Amino acid sequence: MGFNNSIVRYFDDVLDWTPVRKSLLVLIILTVILVHYWLFQVYQTYFPSKYINYDILMTLQWGLPFLIFLTSVLIYVGKQVKDKEWAQQLFACISTFYYAISLVILGYTIGLSNITTGLVMAGAPLFGFVLFQRHIVYAAFGTAAVLIIALSALSAYGHIPYGPLFKPEFFYEFKARPFYLLCMIYFALPHFITIFGFCDLFFIRWRQRERNIHHISITDSLTNLYNRRAITNCLEASLEQNADLAFPVSVVLLDVDLFKRINDAHGHAIGDKALQVVAATLQSTLRKADQVGRYGGEEFLIVLSQTELEQAVIIAERCRVAISNAYVSDEHDQRLQVTASFGVSCSEQCGYQLDKIVRQADKYLYEAKHQGRNQVVSILNTIRT
Template identity: 40%
Template sequence: MEWESSSKAMLLGAVTCGLYLHYALWGELLLIQDADNHWIDQAHLASQLRWFYGFSFTSLLLIVGTYLVRQLKGDLVLFEYIASLYFGLSLCYFSYQVGTLSLPVGAVMVGAPVVGFIFFNRAAVMLALFLSMLVQLALSFGAAWQWWPYAPMFHNTQGAMSSASPFVVFHMYFYTLPHMVFLITASYLVLRRWRDREEKVRLLSITDPLTGLFNRRSILVHLDQEQERSRKKGPALSLLMVDLDNFKSINDDRGHEAGDFALIAAADALQKSLRQNDRVGRYGGEEFLIILPGTDLEGAQTIAERCRQQLESTDVILAKGDRIKLTGSFGLVCNEGDVRMGVDEMLRRADRAMYRAKDGGRNQVVVDHMHGAA
């Protein structure tokens, strides 16, 4: 995430505050309802409520302190170290209360480091994880050696942890719920952001930034794929190469900004004239490449003429109110007579036909010589 270290620290402080407030309020409810003493040690729970509230209050102090220090000293990575250590070590206290081997503790031990490595400074998370694990090990083995009780919040720990008591099962899941909600939500948001970013990068890698069409590399990849499909399965493939007429004079007389507007308008006009499965890309400079899959020569000529007319009817209106009329020279090649015709050969013939169109007066469609002229 691109958040500042202080913002991340305040977020973690807010999460910790919410967790302990959740535990404290639930403890109050248990005491009011006089819950089944066979499972909950109410005296111990009552004595621990001040700790739950204390951790909530400390979390608020962490948020306020981080904000104030940021105003004085600016953003510091130290904030992430403090917040990570506080989150990890404070939850060791909770794990001691409900049992270091319980479901909520397991969920936090697995999920928190994963989310932490995504959101926070890795060194800060590693330090917090290392110290928290040491404390967890000490609490677990200390209870195993009977230096202190295991899960003191529960009466009859052995029975509570070994039987499927609905009361205990409910509380284990209830204590786990806020952790899971936070971890799953955070993971979802991060993964969605990554996917959005990957999609943007993918689009940037295949798109011409000016016109929004496929760039040269990606349109040639599409041409390779369609040529291979045509060679294997047989439907004809047609290719159009388009060059904007008098584009150099537009740049020279009106400036490069006017030339950019002309390219954008031409790209839009060509796209409007094509079918859903057709592909158009900027081949270079003022040249465009149009792929017409499954299209024989007659159909390709119809589409090419539609593109020419659409381009001819397009006016580029400049800032001062000046208008630029667009036209284009089209070179067309179709492989219906030889589906084994390679990509390089199709490009060469389309380019040759396009130059014949320019030499013949521009603003026309010319078919590769092996098929005659349009």
């Protein structure tokens, strides 16, 4: 489990890698695949099967080592130019085409009409779309597809042999089927692991990024509460859900008292701390089912689902007391008391219309301000301690 987590952490920002760094990853994967095929070649050199075309095997004995060497050279070059702006797209194009053509060569050698080729044709473009710009992937995939079609047509009409690494009976004899199956599994294994394994890692990161983007889109960065749009959506959803059941929904709108004076006297940094203290106090005071967000500036909105007005006023009063008992340290480490005024409305009095219930809470909030601040006002009465 720890090893898997380490891999995920290493590729955590893979979508943000530079094109050259992504290309180096592709070339390293290709190196692993080439070494995997080369091990098969070495084994068959010393322990040949009767279905292996030994003459072709000897003719091509330096082919795979040459490709491995060439790939290593490209990796070296990529490391040298990884920070060069001009090399980003150029090296990505070269690496992608080289990857595609190398796999076509390997595919032709073992036969193009098999599960390995199908796996690569289906998985490699998906792998590429995650990493590179789509026009690069389309160009490389299109080139590979044209080569595969051309080689398949030439072999179908007898102009070139099909799967020259193997003797013809390898593809037709019943006795060769177990060996054929083992070979195809062996050749397909590195493609399956790299393509689907890395795509899984990439999509883990993609899902994490989507969750982060969603969190950012609904969160106020200063207070870490819902932002205005998100808390408004919460209120709208609560009103819709409870309207059919005739359950009450209450809204509390609060405003930090004399906030401009705090900013003017102590600076915006202290003002920001005051808002953070208020936000933290609200979160710790409210119930788990209650929803709170920064409505704008120094205003906060609380959604109390299935809560009658009397209970909402009690909750608002509890929040008022908690805020007045909190404090912010100024630039001289002196404690500054923070207070807030509250307006409370409920669907029992003004219905389930979002604009109306917020407007009513805003009306009572301004009454609380007018009556001296640091108090809760609703249609019922003013509660003070």
